[in-house]
Amino acid sequence: MATFTKSDGLQGAEFVDADLRGARFVGADLSGVVMRGVDVQGVDIDAPWLFDGESFLRVNGVDVVPLVEAELNRRFPGRAGRRAADPDGLRAAWATLERTWAATLERVATMPAGTVDVSVAGEWSFAQTLRHLVLATDVWLGRAILEIDQPFHSIGLTGPGAEDDGLDLSIFTTVAPSYAEVREARAGRVAMVRDFLATVTSDELAATRKNPWAPTTEESTLSCLHVILEEEWEHHRYAVRDLDAIEATSDA
Numbered sequence: 001m002a003t004f005t006k007s008d009g010l011q012g013a014e015f016v017d018a019d020l021r022g023a024r025f026v027g028a029d030l031s032g033v034v035m036r037g038v039d040v041q042g043v044d045i046d047a048p049w050l051f052d053g054e055s056f057l058r059v060n061g062v063d064v065v066p067l068v069e070a071e072l073n074r075r076f077p078g079r080a081g082r083r084a085a086d087p088d089g090l091r092a093a094w095a096t097l098e099r100t101w102a103a104t105l106e107r108v109a110t111m112p113a114g115t116v117d118v119s120v121a122g123e124w125s126f127a128q129t130l131r132h133l134v135l136a137t138d139v140w141l142g143r144a145i146l147e148i149d150q151p152f153h154s155i156g157l158t159g160p161g162a163e164d165d166g167l168d169l170s171i172f173t174t175v176a177p178s179y180a181e182v183r184e185a186r187a188g189r190v191a192m193v194r195d196f197l198a199t200v201t202s203d204e205l206a207a208t209r210k211n212p213w214a215p216t217t218e219e220s221t222l223s224c225l226h227v228i229l230e231e232e233w234e235h236h237r238y239a240v241r242d243l244d245a246i247e248a249t250s251d252a
Helices: 065-075 079-083 087-109 126-145 179-199 202-206 221-251
Strands: 208-210 218-220
Touching (some): 065 079, 079 221, 087 179, 087 221, 126 179, 126 208, 126 221, 218 221
Antiparallel strands (some): 208 218
């Protein structure tokens, strides 16, 4: 099986009558790709940046982004609140998220032992997902909003290319923590967001901060909070997707 990496120059490439059945694209930039007369039966696309307000994805001339957005909001009640723009709306949005995650944690507790460490198709396990959300909170609340010099919990899980974002990877543990330790760290970060939102004002939401990945770029406190909410809902969607797959396998 051929493998193409970031170093391969495929921009503007043309595939004519090519057999791409079963191909897998991970972290690939497919923006502006045009497909004509293609067979897309069984294609599974996951694009977390589909809803940035400027994107479109046309299938047979129809922009399906609004349809996907509406369906995800239906499947995940409260998801639409991730773009709340005032203190009360943000507090309500976070409370809904807490209830949503609490229900998912209860679901996991009823599943077979070891479920939290199962990886589906190479994706993060449930425990790893919680670890990544610890990191997301540390980056966008601790580092960006609160401007803490070293806000990172050692169990935070980074993604590929973290060193390119200026993270000191020596901060993070190389030994997988126990699920109890993950739950404890995650609960602490959830409380941090809750406590911050409890007293935040409209003026504070409008205050500017440095983008944690691009310090020369300014962000508002509100935009940083929106990133946290987006991370929470997207990773909850991934977690539920994989839990469904785990249950389906065990029931087969």
